[in-house]
Amino acid sequence: MKQLKLSNQLCFPVYALSRLVTSHYQPFLGELDLTYPQYLVMLLLWEHRTMTVKALGQALMLDSGTLTPLLKRLEAKKLIKRTRSTEDERVVNIQLTTAGTALKEQAAGIPQQMQQSLGLSQEEVRGLKNLIEPILHRHDKED
Amino acid sequence: MKQLKLSNQLCFPVYALSRLVTSHYQPFLGELDLTYPQYLVMLLLWEHRTMTVKALGQALMLDSGTLTPLLKRLEAKKLIKRTRSTEDERVVNIQLTTAGTALKEQAAGIPQQMQQSLGLSQEEVRGLKNLIEPILHRHDKED
DNA sequence: TAAAATTAAATTGTGTGCAATTTAAAACCA
């Protein structure tokens, strides 16, 4: 049954690559005392300054079951503040603290260093993005 | 700082795709009462019948910290047997039970159904595999 | 407008991943 050989599955390379990439972030993120998903949240906040939990969840395809405890940990590190919106008390706004904003400087070199660490060529990066992003967008509405 | 925009990171599409793919397995794997990593172990065992924990770990890039509890769950479901080798008592051999072998029939249709569920073309699947696998092999020795 | 439906987070519980340590066995070697 050829189809059930691991080497014939697409799923496995994608899964393995994801973990490989994440593991290469570790040395760099460790210096900032961030995990990889925490770094993704910080990337969004550095870009937008303030976001709701829902907006973070949509951008990262994560639900509150993952985000709530993660955000509480970022708050405990004093990188963000969580405040319930006054116009709509269901909503929680996430905003950067001064320390959270400052961390951006320390993170500036990471994307560059990562590409080196993974040994990827420009073509590979572009090729992967060009293949993957259309697939993700095709499935955007699913969340 | 353009480099720190989420949309300019390679890491995120890879991470998001991996979770998207895994989530699409869920309805199919749920019928077999398997999680996605458990399914990967079963794929290897269907192919090789018997493997050591170490060999499983090398093939899947997972360590005993992940595999030991996972394998205990598969054993609790009576799909595999875990027996310590007599020649080398450090080694644990994992072998399929009759039920574990039988499950292969039920899994036969999954790869086909998955590609449909994800709406991927042959070109996309081939393109992704061709891009990802060389990257993984380049980093094989790292584990 | 009051009840029903929807929405945003939080909570609960299970199963990974993975770093770090521990345990026990086997291999090495001075």
Next chain:
DNA sequence: TGGTTTTAAATTGCACACAATTTAATTTTA
């Protein structure tokens, strides 16, 4: 050979992911 090193799993502890449920607030609608 006896002590050191290496190796294979297991264990411990922490942080995701995610399904399912709960809670509280807002919208919808009958």
